Amino acid sequence: MSMKILVLPGDGIGPEIMAEAVKVLELANDKFDLGAELSYDDLGGAAYDRYGSPLADETLERARQADAILLGAVGGPKWDAIDPALRPERGLLKIRSQLELFGNLRPAILYPQLAEASTLKPEVVSGLDILIVRELTGGIYFGQPRERKVLESGERFAFDTLPYSESEVRRIAKVGFDSARVRGKKLCSVDKANVLASSQLWREVVEEVGKDYPDVELSHMYVDNAAMQLVRAPKQFDVVVTDNLFGDILSDQASMLTGSIGMLPSASLDANNKGMYEPCHGSAPDIAGKGIANPLATILSVSMMLRYSFNQVEAADAIEQAVSLVLDQKLRTGDIMSEGCQLVGTAQMGDAVAAALKNL
Numbered sequence: 001m002s003m004k005i006l007v008l009p010g011d012g013i014g015p016e017i018m019a020e021a022v023k024v025l026e027l028a029n030d031k032f033d034l035g036a037e038l039s040y041d042d043l044g045g046a047a048y049d050r051y052g053s054p055l056a057d058e059t060l061e062r063a064r065q066a067d068a069i070l071l072g073a074v075g076g077p078k079w080d081a082i083d084p085a086l087r088p089e090r091g092l093l094k095i096r097s098q099l100e101l102f103g104n105l106r107p108a109i110l111y112p113q114l115a116e117a118s119t120l121k122p123e124v125v126s127g128l129d130i131l132i133v134r135e136l137t138g139g140i141y142f143g144q145p146r147e148r149k150v151l152e153s154g155e156r157f158a159f160d161t162l163p164y165s166e167s168e169v170r171r172i173a174k175v176g177f178d179s180a181r182v183r184g185k186k187l188c189s190v191d192k193a194n195v196l197a198s199s200q201l202w203r204e205v206v207e208e209v210g211k212d213y214p215d216v217e218l219s220h221m222y223v224d225n226a227a228m229q230l231v232r233a234p235k236q237f238d239v240v241v242t243d244n245l246f247g248d249i250l251s252d253q254a255s256m257l258t259g260s261i262g263m264l265p266s267a268s269l270d271a272n273n274k275g276m277y278e279p280c281h282g283s284a285p286d287i288a289g290k291g292i293a294n295p296l297a298t299i300l301s302v303s304m305m306l307r308y309s310f311n312q313v314e315a316a317d318a319i320e321q322a323v324s325l326v327l328d329q330k331l332r333t334g335d336i337m338s339e340g341c342q343l344v345g346t347a348q349m350g351d352a353v354a355a356a357l358k359n360l
């Protein structure tokens, strides 16, 4: 099986965390004889600086030719003042949409070693294992029209549009139900159907899709309540399916239940499980260049890539086991640090995971 992987380190801490993920991937490649071939390109601010566009046509073509894409993160204050259409984040949105990566899987799993780092009490989060299924190529981040203008009165005015079609909701709902079917058989669809027309359609279509999944218990929750329930009693959730904006916000929130946003990997999949894999966090400009970012979310994204795009279950499991072993060794980056543990930097953490993987 061909395993051509396009690596896009991106901006800020992106290159730092990616170096560690590639270290682990290369080790897995040798150990499990995966035949992975890596190539590199730029996305986001780095691409704007190099190509004048946050996603160059040639990069998009390379992404289309690749079997999977591994991404760090994009964005940063350096590009805050440029034409909004050329912002680094627009490159990320464009690659997701052009490759039709509509199914974003964001697992929030608490490693038991990190119970102390969670923002919630250990008894509330122990055994936490939630999968957030976020719709990734529709909704308010893409809706047209969107505009900023100055009204005749001189007042500044702006608006966005939140569109969803039946087929867009249907395909992500299926991802949610299929995921629930192989997990705890519980799916919670999160929307704002008490006020938003797009959410009313969302709820209706999710109900219809649910008829094909009588074995999955479906519930609905408004997003404001879901945000509250996530920090009140997060273990009531198994699989959560939601739209692009709500999923973006709820997954960052869920990350803190696992100790840190630096622990949350993700897979963004098309209809054939071709995917882009990236940590859920951003480019963290506040810590970029310091060598202190947590690389585990990106390393765990490598594991998701091997599992979802290449069915290399043994290698994927081994990477997760190596991460767990390193946490057993009480090595911690600052974001997951707790008493009695040893503080390490990004590269030390990557080295430790690679060493643990090698010795498995």
Ligand SMILES: NC(=O)C1=CN([C@@H]2O[C@H](COP(=O)(O)OP(=O)(O)OC[C@H]3O[C@@H](n4cnc5c(N)ncnc54)[C@H](O)[C@@H]3O)[C@@H](O)[C@H]2O)C=CC1
Binding pocket: 013, 017, 072, 073, 074, 075, 076, 077, 089, 092, 261, 262, 278, 279, 280, 281, 282, 283, 284, 285, 286, 287, 292, 293, 294, 295, 297, 335
């Ligand atoms: N997928 C992507 O490429 C994303 C890009 N962004 C972009 O990233 C830039 C910064 O956005 P923020 O809102 O600050 O979100 P962020 O996720 O980059 O950072 C939020 C906070 O979490 C911390 N953090 C994030 N990742 C970490 C890691 N691996 N280890 C330790 N601490 C970590 C940061 O230091 C910061 O305090 C913006 O330009 C934003 O648009 C934001 C989210 C996702």
Ligand SMILES: CC(C)CC(=O)C(=O)O
Binding pocket: 089, 090, 092, 093, 141, 248, 280, 281
């Ligand atoms: C450009 C943003 C939508 C990226 C982001 O925050 C995310 O995908 O989590």
Ligand SMILES: [Mg+2]
Binding pocket: 248, 249, 252, 280
């Ligand atoms: Mg986000």
